[in-house]
Amino acid sequence: MRRLVVILALGSALIGAARLDALHPLHVYLACVMQRLTTLPYSLPYPAPPPHDQWRSMPASERLADTRRRLLPKLHEELAQKQLRLGQPAFIRIFKQSRELELWLRDASSVWKRFRTYPIATFSGFLGPKQREGDMQAPEGFYAVTRQLLNPASSYHLAFNIGYPNAYDRHHQRTGSLIMVHGNEVSVGCFAMTDPLIEEIYLVIASALENGQPQVPVHSFPFRMTGERMDQARAENSAWLPFWENLRQGHDLFEKRRQPPQTSVIDGRYHFD
Numbered sequence: 001m002r003r004l005v006v007i008l009a010l011g012s013a014l015i016g017a018a019r020l021d022a023l024h025p026l027h028v029y030l031a032c033v034m035q036r037l038t039t040l041p042y043s044l045p046y047p048a049p050p051p052h053d054q055w056r057s058m059p060a061s062e063r064l065a066d067t068r069r070r071l072l073p074k075l076h077e078e079l080a081q082k083q084l085r086l087g088q089p090a091f092i093r094i095f096k097q098s099r100e101l102e103l104w105l106r107d108a109s110s111v112w113k114r115f116r117t118y119p120i121a122t123f124s125g126f127l128g129p130k131q132r133e134g135d136m137q138a139p140e141g142f143y144a145v146t147r148q149l150l151n152p153a154s155s156y157h158l159a160f161n162i163g164y165p166n167a168y169d170r171h172h173q174r175t176g177s178l179i180m181v182h183g184n185e186v187s188v189g190c191f192a193m194t195d196p197l198i199e200e201i202y203l204v205i206a207s208a209l210e211n212g213q214p215q216v217p218v219h220s221f222p223f224r225m226t227g228e229r230m231d232q233a234r235a236e237n238s239a240w241l242p243f244w245e246n247l248r249q250g251h252d253l254f255e256k257r258r259q260p261p262q263t264s265v266i267d268g269r270y271h272f273d
Contacts, residue, residue, distance in 0.1 A: 042119050042197065045078070046071045049157070049195045060152040067158070067199050075203065083107055084115060087211035090204055091260050092145075092181075094191060096123055096138060097223035101181070101191065103201060105208075112258050118201065121185040122192045127222040128240045130164065133175045136189055139164045140222055140243075142250060142263040142270060144215035150206055157183025157195045158202040162218045167265040181218075191220075217260045225251045246270050 047070045049055060055063065072086075079085055084105045091104040091112065099120040104112050125137035139162070149161035159182035165174050180190040183198035193201065205216050222240070223229050225248040233241050250272050253261040261272040 042194070044196050044200055045074050046196065046199070049199060055157065056155070063158070064152050067203060071199060071203055075200065079105070079115065082113055082115060084113060086204065086207045088208065089213045090208040090216045092205075092216065092218045093254075094120070094218065094220040095224050096120075096127060096140070096221065099123065101193070101201070103204060105204070112260070115204070116200075118193060118197050120191050121194055122187045124187045124189055129174070129243065130169075130176050130179070130189060131172075131174050133177065135176070138187070138189055138191060138220070139169070139176075139179055140220050140247060141166060141168055142247075143218040143220065145205060145209070145218060146215045147206075147209045150202075150209070151180070151182075152202075154180070154182055155184075156180070156186070156190075156192070158198050159183070159190075160202065160205060162191075162220070163215075168268075168270060171265055171268050217263075219250065219254070219260070221247055221251055 049070075050058070050066065058066065076086060084107055088108075089106040091106075093102040093104070094100070095102075101118045101120055103115045103118070105115050106112050123138040125135070128137065129141060130137040130139040141164075143163040143166055145160050145162060149163060151159040151161065159180040161178065161180050164176060164179040169176075176189065178190075181193065181198070181201065182190055183193055183195040185192050185194055208216055222244060225244070230244070230248065233244060238244070246269055250261050250263060250270060253259075253272050264271045264273070
């Protein structure tokens, strides 16, 4: 325990000193180490995945068959407890600062219900959007997963691409690729989960897409966009404040309507219907 406290204190000091050069790879690495050390345990009621060496040797079809065999009987029960079922439309919200991923499903009455909130093991970078290939930042904005973006053959257990860069990113000449939600707990610009968590998330997302949902929205925010937290960003005179205020419009529409807003890009800003 004492060693952990020392590591945490050293990491905090180094990261704090790094703010003027926040995208230096060493600082990003230290931030990821800090996240790994402070990841809260989160258990799901399924048999554990196979060992990594065995998993990596399995073709994608075997991986999916194994995951379904282990998870589906209990997953149906877990969903039914909230009057939900596999294959219903899905929606993801990510909050970077608190390292949370929310998974929502639309029930038979067209009401969106939060199924679970999962801890994100690691995301790389700091608060603020991804701007260029190799900056090691996890993006912020409004994205979408399609069937073509599912990757059961991922080197990171299971994965799906969130669709970065989107139209907003391209308008602002932001670059980068292969931004995923995946397993294996390590990240260079992605949102990394533990392997057991990504298995459940992946099955829910894949089932929604296979059942006819054209795309699963993924809304990624720097933090929970409360008035208090936005006031803090103003007090800090964050360079990203105008961008975050634009993101907050979409955030607040979902909070008010409990329907993921339709998103477009007009004159370099997000617009919502």
